Amino acid sequence: xxxxxxxxxxxxxxxxxxxxxxxxxxxxxxxxxxxxxxxxxxxxxxxxxxxxxxxxxxxxxxxxxxxxxxxxxxxxxxxxxxxxxxxxxxxxxxxxxxxxxxxxxxxxxxxxxxxxxxxxxxxxxxxxxxxxxxxxxxxxxxxxxxxxxxxxxxxxxxxxx
Numbered sequence: 001x002x003x004x005x006x007x008x009x010x011x012x013x014x015x016x017x018x019x020x021x022x023x024x025x026x027x028x029x030x031x032x033x034x035x036x037x038x039x040x041x042x043x044x045x046x047x048x049x050x051x052x053x054x055x056x057x058x059x060x061x062x063x064x065x066x067x068x069x070x071x072x073x074x075x076x077x078x079x080x081x082x083x084x085x086x087x088x089x090x091x092x093x094x095x096x097x098x099x100x101x102x103x104x105x106x107x108x109x110x111x112x113x114x115x116x117x118x119x120x121x122x123x124x125x126x127x128x129x130x131x132x133x134x135x136x137x138x139x140x141x142x143x144x145x146x147x148x149x150x151x152x153x154x155x156x157x158x159x160x161x
Contacts, residue, residue: 003050012047012055012100014090016082018075020060021046022109025053030071030078032112034138037130041065041074043082045089047100054109056100059089070137070158117143122156 006013019029021044026032033041042062049055061081065074092098103109120143122132136145136156145156 001048001050006048006050011093014058014086014093015046015048015053015055016086017044017046017053018042018078018082020044020062021053021057022103022107024110024112026112027114028112030074031115031138032110033065034069034071034074035134036110037134038065041078043078043085045085046103054103056102058093058098058100059085061085068137070140072140075141115139115143120144120146122147 001013017025017029018041019025019033020040020042023029023038024032030041040062042060044060045058046053046055047058061084063077063081069077089098120135120139122135122145124132124147127135132145136158139145140157146153147156148154
């Protein structure tokens with residue numbers, strides 16, 4: 001988004017981002033939180049800037065990331081957290097009771113990327129069982145984890161399949 005559009009709004013544009021910024025800036029923070037084996041995630045409310053997910057933070061809410069949650073369930077949990085956080089934070093921001101703060105410089109920013117269909121192909125030879133399980137949980141919606149048997153794609157939806 002251009003800075004001119006952002007600057008049009010006196011208090012800026014508030015974004016609800018599903019990670020604890022500056023961790024997992026970018027298009028797919030939920031998937032990459034699971035893929036990386038993070039033990040904690042959450043929601044960040046930040047004020048947009050021209051840089052992707054680089055804006056100052058108004059508020060954050062953390063949650064434990066269990067080893068069994070998949071991307072679908074995590075998304076549902078983060079939507080609820082986001083709704084609560086927005087309801088709590090926006091009125092205070094509009095009354096100027098809180099102000100945006102720069103993102104933590106103690107945490108090195110990480111970036112997620114847009115996934116491709118090829119990301120879902122399970123690499124049985126080069127990845128650990130733990131990594132494959134994280135991929136199955138992370139890719140439940142897209143691109144889906146799959147393997148090939150006799151040139152047919154077989155989708156793996158959970159470790160129990």
